[in-house]
Amino acid sequence: MRIFHRIPELRAHLARFDRPAFVPTMGNLHAGHLALVQQARPLGDTTVASIFVNRLQFLPHEDFDSYPRTFETDCAQLEAAGCEVLFAPSEPELYPQPQRYKVQPPAELADMLEGQFRPGFFTGVCTVVMKLFQIVFGQSKGGGHAVFGQKDYQQWLVLRQMVQQFALPVTVHGAPTERAPDGLALSSRNAYLSAAERAEAVQLNRALRSLAQALADEKWDGAGGAGDLAAQEQQAVAQLNARGWQTDYLTVRRCSDLQPPAATELAGCRTGQDSQAGQLLALGAARLGRTRLIDNWVF
Structure with missing residues (x-):
């Protein structure tokens, strides 16, 4: 598995592929994430994952600083699952200056449920995913595929509609929720x-x-x-x-x-x-x- 921390190096590597299959994550991976990688593998001509804890989707009182970061273990799991490329940028690499341009999803979908209790969450999610899509798919000849877990159903729906509205050359796939034997959703x-x-x-x-x-x-x-x-x-x-x-x-x-x-x-x-x-x-x-x-x- 090739690991890239810089945008130019990742783009140079992906320029040789026609249709990447992409799984964005925030790391601290579990079997649910690895199932997304397995679903992504047959969809494209290379399988890409990202690890980035996105500050924009955390409220001030939430767990950004304490969110588990397990990079070495994550890398081993991704490689074992067949992931070929990992993009793991630093915060200054992805946000070299304050991100003032943001993607604002429609209130009728994004300001209820999770959006009601976590104001601005979906703006942060859409903004980072749009940026990651531009980085991963920006040079692909045939567009690409992205896979998201449907445990975060509202997020999946918001991102699918974002791709449709902006006519991005990306097909968004939803993966069923992975559960522990007693039924708990993996998280x-x-x-x-x-x-x-x-x-x-x-x-x-x-x-x-x-x-x-x-x-x-x-x-x-x-x-x-x-x-x-x-x-x-x-x-x-x-x-x-x-x-x-x-x-x-x-x-x-x-x-x-x-x-x-x-x-x-x-x-x-x-x-x-x-x-x-x-x-x-x-x-x-x-x-x-x-x-x-x-x-x-x-x-």
Whole structure:
């Protein structure tokens, strides 16, 4: 695996390829990241990953300084997974001057859910991804492919629409959430959990699945339904908080645009598998101790 820290050297190396396949990360890799690399490998003529902890997407009180940085271990895992190129820039390399030009996603998609509780998060994400795309794909002859995990479903949707709006020659792929055997979504922030918190953490996924099942069991007559949905969501939040969580949201939205579903859409919902086949998804974000976890369940 070739490792590059400077933009010109990376561009010079990638100029020989027609369609890179790219997996952006912030490091501290786990099996979910490696699954993205495996999905990316057959899509392009070289497989590229990046490691960069992006200051722009952290709020002042969040964990930018303490975010786990495990570069040597990450490199070994990426190479074993078949990654051929790693771009690991320093902050001065990617932001040699304050990044005053930024990508502002539309409020109707980016200012709810994660955007409500982390203002400016998606502006930071879009800005760094746009910059990385320009670096990785800027010289490719046939465009390229980028793979993102759908645990961060709203992020995946925001970035997919950004690529469409700017007519970038990049195909954005979504990878299903990788889970531990007990159902916990794999996340770099799981490393913050104590042993007791790790045992409890699976309850977020169970709350989402229970919410989806409750809606599937509901008798929807196609008239109204918003009040019933809100009541089910509030009950799910109360049950999780009773276990010691601090919940930001537990809600059900349409997969296509993350807007609340109509009663007719709820009437047709089904549960039973976490897949891309569903039309609705339950999303949640909650804090367990000092660790904020997110997850979703498609149904």
